[in-house]
Amino acid sequence: MxxxxxxxxxxxxxxxxxxxxxxxxxxxxxxxxxDQSNYKDITEQVVRGKHLWESNNCMGCHTLLGEGGYYAPELTKVIERRGEGYVKALLMSPNPWAPNGRKMVAYGFSEDQATDIIAFLKWIGNIDLNGFERVVSPLAKDNN
Ligand code: HEC
CATH class of the missing domain: 1.20.5 (Single alpha-helices involved in coiled-coils or other helix-helix interfaces)
Known part of the structure; x- marks a missing residue:
């Protein structure tokens, strides 16, 4: 005791x-x-891209880091997966982009706006996800 x-x-x-x-x-x-957030890489361009992401409600259909709508593909690693050229083309497209059936909104962004969004997506794609890399999406048959 x-x-x-x-x-x-x-x-x-x-x-x-x-x-x-x-x-x-x-x-x-x-x-x-x-630090895993890459905050030092947040340039003004990344911030502009993030504003475009918010004001156009991309989150209504897409997920980033698993958060958002499940209608359209996960976009955390989309630049790595598709390449910049592909993403730029679909963001600037005047027609709905839908090679897999569901329609992506035809935003018809300017080249500057598309580059800003790509900078944002690149930044988020470079975050260290502690191994949680293979986020899947409903349409992502060929994504992995
Ligand atoms: C109304 C729903 C909707 C909204 C809002 C939307 N998208 Fe999409 N998006 C889609 C669909 C559906 C696809 C898949 C098209 C296909 O592959 O057939 C897609 C595809 C994409 C792709 C290619 C993904 C891949 O893996 O091939 C990118 C990048 C993308 N969208 C970015 C954006 C951005 C940035 C915004 C906001 C500015 C946005 N989307 C808003 C529905 C949407």
């Missing part, structure tokens, strides 16, 4: 040790080497 004094020392010592471990892990998590 612990005496009252020993119990108090045990409690205070245990609290101190776990508190220090907690602080240590917090510092470690926030250290630069642990």
């Amino acid at each position: 612990l005496s009252k004094k020993q119990a108090r020392a045990f409690f205070l010592g245990g609290t101190l040790v776990t508190f220090l471990i907690f602080i240590g892990l917090t510092v470690y998590s926030l250290s630069e080497a642990q």
